[in-house]
Amino acid sequence: xxxxxxxxxxxxxxxxxxxxxxxxxxxxxxxxxxxxxxxxxxxxxxxxxxxxxxxxxxxxxxxxxxxxxxxxxxxxxxxxxxxxxxxxxxxxxxxxxxxxxxxxxxxxxxxxxxxxxxxxxxxxxxxxxxxxxxxxxxxxxxxxxxxxxxxxxxxxxxxxxxxxxxxxxxxxxxxxxxxxxxxxxxxxxxxxxxxxxxxxxxxxxxxxxxxxxxxxxxxxxxxxxxxxxxxxxxxxxxxxxxxxxxxxxxxxxxxxxxxxx
Numbered sequence: 001x002x003x004x005x006x007x008x009x010x011x012x013x014x015x016x017x018x019x020x021x022x023x024x025x026x027x028x029x030x031x032x033x034x035x036x037x038x039x040x041x042x043x044x045x046x047x048x049x050x051x052x053x054x055x056x057x058x059x060x061x062x063x064x065x066x067x068x069x070x071x072x073x074x075x076x077x078x079x080x081x082x083x084x085x086x087x088x089x090x091x092x093x094x095x096x097x098x099x100x101x102x103x104x105x106x107x108x109x110x111x112x113x114x115x116x117x118x119x120x121x122x123x124x125x126x127x128x129x130x131x132x133x134x135x136x137x138x139x140x141x142x143x144x145x146x147x148x149x150x151x152x153x154x155x156x157x158x159x160x161x162x163x164x165x166x167x168x169x170x171x172x173x174x175x176x177x178x179x180x181x182x183x184x185x186x187x188x189x190x191x192x193x194x195x196x197x198x199x200x201x202x203x204x205x206x207x208x209x210x211x212x213x214x215x216x217x218x219x220x221x222x223x224x225x226x227x228x229x230x231x232x233x234x235x236x237x238x239x240x241x242x243x244x245x246x247x248x249x250x251x252x253x254x255x256x257x258x259x260x261x
Contacts, residue, residue, distance in 0.1 A: 003030075004030075004098055005030060005031065005032045006030050006031055006032060006094075006097045006098055006101055007032050007077055007078075007079065007101055008031050008032060008033075008077055008079045008080065008081050008097065008101070008136070009031065009032065009033040009034075009035055009072075009074075009075030009076060009077040009079070009080050009081070010028040010031040010033070010034050010035070010080075010081045010083055010089075011035045011036075011037070011071050011072055011074070011075060011080055011081070011082055011083070012024060012025070012028075012034070012035070012036050012037075012049075012053075012083050012084070012085055013036075013037050013038075013039065013061070013067065013068065013071055013084070013085070014036055014037070014038045014039065014041060014045050014046075014049065014085045015038065015039040015040065015041050015045070015061075016041045016042060016043045016045060017041070017043075017045045017085035017086070018041075018043040018044040018045050018048060020085045020086040020169065021036075021045050021048050021049055021085050022048050022051075022052070023088055024083060024084075024085050024086070024087060024088060025048075025049065025051075025052035025053060026052065027088040027089040027090075027094075028052075028081075028083060028089055029052065030089070030094045030097070030098070031081065032077055033054050033055075033075065033076055033077055034052060034053040034054050034055075035053060035054065035055045035056075035057070035071065035074050035075060036049040036053040036055070036056045036057070037057045037058075037059055037067070037070070037071040037074070038056065038057070038058050038059070039059070039060055039061040039067075040058065040060055045085075046058065055074060057071075057074065063146055063147065063148050064144075064147070064148055064149060064150075064151055065144040065145045065146040065147050065148075065151030066144075066146040068082070068144045068151070069143060069144050069146065072139060072142075073139075075139060077139075078138055078139055078140070079101075079105075079136065079137070079138055079139065080136075080137055080139050080142070081097075081135055081136050082135045082136075082137075083135070083166070084168070086168065086169050086170060087114075087166050087167065087168045087169070088166070088167045088169070089166060089167075090115075090164055090165045090166065090167055092164040092165065093112065093162065093164035093165055093166065095164075096162055096163065096164040097136075097162075100162070105138075105160075106158070106160075107157065107158045107159055107160035108137065108138050108141035108142065108155050108156055108157025108158060108159065109134050109136060109137035109138065109141065109142055109153075109155045109157070109159045109160070110134070110135070110136040110137070110159065110160045110161060110162050111132035111133055111134050111135070111159060111160075111161045111162065112132060112133065112135045112136060112162045112164075112165070112166050113129065113130035113131065113132050113162070113163065113164070113165045113166070114129070114130070114131050114132070114133055114165070114166050114168050115129060115130075115165040115166070115167045115168060116128055116129070116131070116168040116170050117167070117168065117169050117170060117171075118170065118171045118173070118174070118177060118227055118231070119171065119172060119173050121224075121227050123224055123227060123228070123231060124223065124224060125219060125220040125221050125222075125223045125224050125228055126215040126216065126219050126220070126221030126224060126228055126231055126232050126235070127214075127215055127219040127221075128231065130165075132161055132162075134153050134155065134159065135166065136162070137155065138157075141155060141156040141157050142154070142155055142156070147191060148187060148190060148191055148194075149184065149187035149188055149190070149191050150184075150188070150191075174230060177230070177231075177234060178234065181234050181237065181238060181241065182241070184238070185238055185241040185242045185245060186245055188238070188242040188245075189242045189243075189245035189246040189249060190249075192242065192246045193246055193249045193250070197246070199243055199246065201243070204239055204240050204243040205240070207236075207239045207240070208236045208237065208239060208240045209236070210236075211232075211235055211236035211238075211239065212232050212233060212235075212236035215231070215232035215235055215236065216228065216229065216232040
């Protein structure tokens with residue numbers, strides 16, 4: 001394999017990722033620059049990151065979208081590649097990137113397929129693969145929405161599509177899967193609470209059913225067996241759990257206001 005560097009800055013945001021960060025950063029060594037922005041890790045994440053990264057910055061995350069935009073602003077290259085600490089750039093993607101940057105790039109950003117694992121199981125169906133996400137972008141043409149959870153991306157220009165994978169070792173087991181679901185729905189509920197979103201029980205019930213049916217049947221999640229069923233159920237449960245937590249926040253706020261009267 002070639003050792004030629006790719007003129008891109010790989011940016012990784014971390015917090016307590018000592019189990020994953022070395023494999024992640026080793027896979028990014030083809031990049032001209034590696035940047036790690038750490039959210040106050042209390043394990044060996046920063047120590048390990050310093051062995052591989054060109055820049056290691058410690059900054060507490062407040063708003064995810066704002067935090068990501070700050071991290072990408074540190075890049076010296078025109079092009080950035082966003083990588084999570086539990087992700088790895090495949091050898092095939094490395095070669096695709098080398099070939100890509102030998103030509104003039106007409107797009108402002110590119111999606112990259114994400115190959116996600118639950119333990120040792122690759123989730124192939126239910127909409128999980130290739131599930132391309134915008135990960136490679138021209139810095140001055142790209143921005144994240146500055147919200148706390150699941151920020152949208154804004155691209156000033158067209159978006160191309162790469163074909164080789166980022167490998168995502170997302171969940172160690174089902175316990176990890178549901179812990180992540182619980183944490184993410186709490187953040188989603190907080191976002192809705194801040195926005196005072198108008199959402200009702202019937203709408204959420206309908207979304208729950210629609211999401212499961214689409215993931216499990218239309219997108220063939222059943223081909224992943226028990227894993228496919230659990231993942232489809234978890235995805236459909238996301239909106240409903242967010243709603244229940246949001247409803248409880250509104251209820252607590254109402255009771256607090258009534259007590260203050």
